[in-house]
Amino acid sequence: MSFVKKCLVPRLIQYFLVTFLGLTTAFFLPRFLPLDPVEQRIAQYQAFGVYIPPEQLEEIMNTLRQLYGLQGTLWEQYGIFWRRLFMGDFGPSLARYPTPVIQLIVQSIPWTIGLLLLTTLFAWVVAILMGGVAGYFRNRWTEILDGIVMVMRPIPYYIMALLCLIVFAYIFPIFPLSGGVGIGREVSFGFDTIVSIVKHGALPALTLLVVGIAWQFQSMKLIVQGVRSESYVWYARAGGVRERKIIFHYVIRNAMLPMITQLGLQLGTIFSGALVTEMVFAYPGVGWILYDAVMKGDYNLIMGIMCISVVAVTTSILFLDLVYPIFDPRVRYR
Amino acid sequence: MTATEELLQIERVTKVFTVGSFFFKTRINAVENVSFGIKPAEIFTLAGESGCGKSTIAKIILGFEEKTAGEIVFENESIAHWREKRQLFIQKVQAVFQNPFESFNPLCAVDDIFFETVYNFHLVQNEKEAIPFIDERLKAVGLSFSEIHSRYPSELSGGQLQRASIARALLTNPSLLVADEPVSMVDASLRMSIVNLFARLREEMNLSVLYITHDLATAYYVSDRIAVMFRGNIVEMGPVEEVLLNPRHPYTQLLRDSIPEANPHRKWKGSVRVANVEEEEYLQKGCKFAGRCSLAEERCRVDFPQETLVDGVLVRCHRYN
Ligand SMILES: Nc1ncnc2c1ncn2[C@@H]1O[C@H](COP(=O)(O)OP(=O)(O)OP(=O)(O)O)[C@@H](O)[C@H]1O
Ligand SMILES: [Mg+2]
Numbered sequence: 001m002s003f004v005k006k007c008l009v010p011r012l013i014q015y016f017l018v019t020f021l022g023l024t025t026a027f028f029l030p031r032f033l034p035l036d037p038v039e040q041r042i043a044q045y046q047a048f049g050v051y052i053p054p055e056q057l058e059e060i061m062n063t064l065r066q067l068y069g070l071q072g073t074l075w076e077q078y079g080i081f082w083r084r085l086f087m088g089d090f091g092p093s094l095a096r097y098p099t100p101v102i103q104l105i106v107q108s109i110p111w112t113i114g115l116l117l118l119t120t121l122f123a124w125v126v127a128i129l130m131g132g133v134a135g136y137f138r139n140r141w142t143e144i145l146d147g148i149v150m151v152m153r154p155i156p157y158y159i160m161a162l163l164c165l166i167v168f169a170y171i172f173p174i175f176p177l178s179g180g181v182g183i184g185r186e187v188s189f190g191f192d193t194i195v196s197i198v199k200h201g202a203l204p205a206l207t208l209l210v211v212g213i214a215w216q217f218q219s220m221k222l223i224v225q226g227v228r229s230e231s232y233v234w235y236a237r238a239g240g241v242r243e244r245k246i247i248f249h250y251v252i253r254n255a256m257l258p259m260i261t262q263l264g265l266q267l268g269t270i271f272s273g274a275l276v277t278e279m280v281f282a283y284p285g286v287g288w289i290l291y292d293a294v295m296k297g298d299y300n301l302i303m304g305i306m307c308i309s310v311v312a313v314t315t316s317i318l319f320l321d322l323v324y325p326i327f328d329p330r331v332r333y334r
Numbered sequence: 335m336t337a338t339e340e341l342l343q344i345e346r347v348t349k350v351f352t353v354g355s356f357f358f359k360t361r362i363n364a365v366e367n368v369s370f371g372i373k374p375a376e377i378f379t380l381a382g383e384s385g386c387g388k389s390t391i392a393k394i395i396l397g398f399e400e401k402t403a404g405e406i407v408f409e410n411e412s413i414a415h416w417r418e419k420r421q422l423f424i425q426k427v428q429a430v431f432q433n434p435f436e437s438f439n440p441l442c443a444v445d446d447i448f449f450e451t452v453y454n455f456h457l458v459q460n461e462k463e464a465i466p467f468i469d470e471r472l473k474a475v476g477l478s479f480s481e482i483h484s485r486y487p488s489e490l491s492g493g494q495l496q497r498a499s500i501a502r503a504l505l506t507n508p509s510l511l512v513a514d515e516p517v518s519m520v521d522a523s524l525r526m527s528i529v530n531l532f533a534r535l536r537e538e539m540n541l542s543v544l545y546i547t548h549d550l551a552t553a554y555y556v557s558d559r560i561a562v563m564f565r566g567n568i569v570e571m572g573p574v575e576e577v578l579l580n581p582r583h584p585y586t587q588l589l590r591d592s593i594p595e596a597n598p599h600r601k602w603k604g605s606v607r608v609a610n611v612e613e614e615e616y617l618q619k620g621c622k623f624a625g626r627c628s629l630a631e632e633r634c635r636v637d638f639p640q641e642t643l644v645d646g647v648l649v650r651c652h653r654y655n
Binding site: 230231232234235236237238239240241242245249250253254257327328329330 | 396398421424425428429431432433436437438439440441442443447450451454455486488499502503506512
């Protein structure tokens with residue numbers, strides 16, 4: 001009862017409010033841009049040398065407006081936006097007319113989630129274990145590990161991704177140079193498909209893991225070093241609490257709290273894809289179609305991805321807020 | 335090792351810390367040739383300003399820091415031997431720290447570590463026996479099991495937490511309690527109740543207390559003997575009445591004179607002339623107090639003074655040589 005009243009209800013209200021505001025922003029932002037997508041489109045056609053007879057111009061513009069959902073007043077558009085949103089309809093893709101935006105997103109989202117969810121979770125777990133050990137025990141091996149990470153950290157991600165690509169796909173062609181199982185192809189769950197997915201996903205996953213582990217390793221290590229010298233750790237040790245219990249119940253557990261927050265925030269950003277990874281490895285995820293959409297001025301697709309990202313981020317924050325009290329008694333029933 | 339009547343004997347213990355960055359390393363003797371003993375059922379105060387090495391001594395006794403030189407004997411056995419039976423040593427030597435809010439894991443209920451302790455030391459067989467056992471110790475400090483049961487540190491007051499941390503330390507029936515500034519974070523009214531608690535525990539449980547503080551008022555009130563430290567050295571040591579009512583060393587005089595009367599909000603630390611550079615004083619050649627001493631002479635800056643026994647009080651000052 002008190003959980004529902006004090007915790008769940010305020011959080012839910014906050015959740016719906018923030019989501020509403022986020023989606024509203026996603027709607028208004030493009031409309032306040034000084035660019036008129038319709039005119040831009042026409043200019044694009046003309047730049048490609050398409051001749052548009054003046055008497056047809058008005059008609060074409062009207063059709064385009066309809067496609068973009070730009071008919072009527074702003075408020076009418078806003079109403080239509082919500083109505084369509086609830087049905088998961090973001091209109092047709094403009095670049096790949098008439099494929100619905102939602103279909104493009106649904107096609108690429110499993111790839112993105114498959115890659116990012118797995119690598120994010122795995123990197124998080126590994127980083128916590130490694131960072132925990134390196135922060136708690138100081139010896140030659142952890143110093144070496146620390147040194148390696150310290151050297152690797154400043155390497156820009158795209159350079160590392162390209163290096164991986166050159167080494168593992170070009171010099172030693174273990175993995176394919178690009179692509180997942182082609183976009184739009186029916187995915188059948190056979191052995192071959194799985195092998196193909198693993199083969200195509202291995203390199204992007206590897207680079208994401210290395211980067212993800214490296215930076216989270218460093219934060220976990222620093223946090224553990226801080227917690228290790230906290231007064232309550234000394235008090236427990238002076239009281240004869242066993243070392244194993246101190247490591248897990250006192251140090252790792254307390255150090256986990258900021259890491260849990262970090263994970264929650266990361267999970268929210270999964271749905272907007274990993275642009276650079278997908279670009280370098282030509283991996284058919286959300287980041288890729290978003291990039292494509294931006295380049296081609298595919299407003300409907302951009303808005304579709306924006307809306308899904310907004311909902312994903314707010315939902316993961318809600319989830320985080322609700323599970324966090326399990327780990328931290330101090331915020332229970334506040 | 336000859337048998338002594340002391341429970342804990344510190345003999346010429348030195349601790350050297352290397353401080354500073356890579357190129358400008360200096361070695362400071364945070365503790366230098368310190369010797370003192372604590373008798374059974376004695377409350378022994380270690381006093382001195384911030385950074386004089388009090389906590390370092392406590393950490394060395396508790397085994398958290400390695401001493402650079404010297405010997406520590408507990409129950410007539412070298413501390414080196416005790417390392418092999420660490421758990422038994424911990425059972426006999428317990429500790430209480432300065433900040434009660436930081437003594438308990440903020441993510442664990444306060445009673446967690448009580449249960450942990452009673453099971454670890456096999457003091458009880460099961461939870462049924464554990465609760466009355468824990469409750470009894472909590473009663474001794476004026477708390478009860480129901481007051482801390484399933485409560486988190488953030489839900490208790492500083493005074494409750496500090497008493498709980500003492501109760502937890504008493505679970506194993508220790509013979510020595512190392513209390514590092516146990517009252518400096520609690521307010522004045524609670525200070526007395528905690529110090530009174532030490533006095534009572536000494537009577538009832540034969541507990542010895544190493545009471546580390548810079549609060550001379552409570553030290554005077556509760557302890558039998560006192561050692562005043564300055565920059566790693568004991569400058570004066572003896573019965574608490576002798577030392578505090580009739581201080582011989584200029585530093586002790588300075589300390590005593592700066593005890594604020596009936597004003598708990600003023601810290602005595604504020605009125606002491608603050609060391610210009612702590613490290614500089616540590617590295618000083620002669621008497622380390624010479625720079626601040628109004629009676630300092632030429633030899634004070636050159637020669638390190640030896641300890642002299644004056645009316646049962648050890649003084650480290652050239653004026654008594
Ligand atoms: N781990 C360490 N490394 C380097 N120097 C240290 C270390 N621990 C303590 N010191 C130094 O040793 C000196 C004594 O420190 P200590 O903590 O024993 O002082 P203290 O008397 O307990 O002071 P306070 O009243 O502030 O607790 C200080 O100058 C401190 O900077
Ligand atoms: Mg201290």
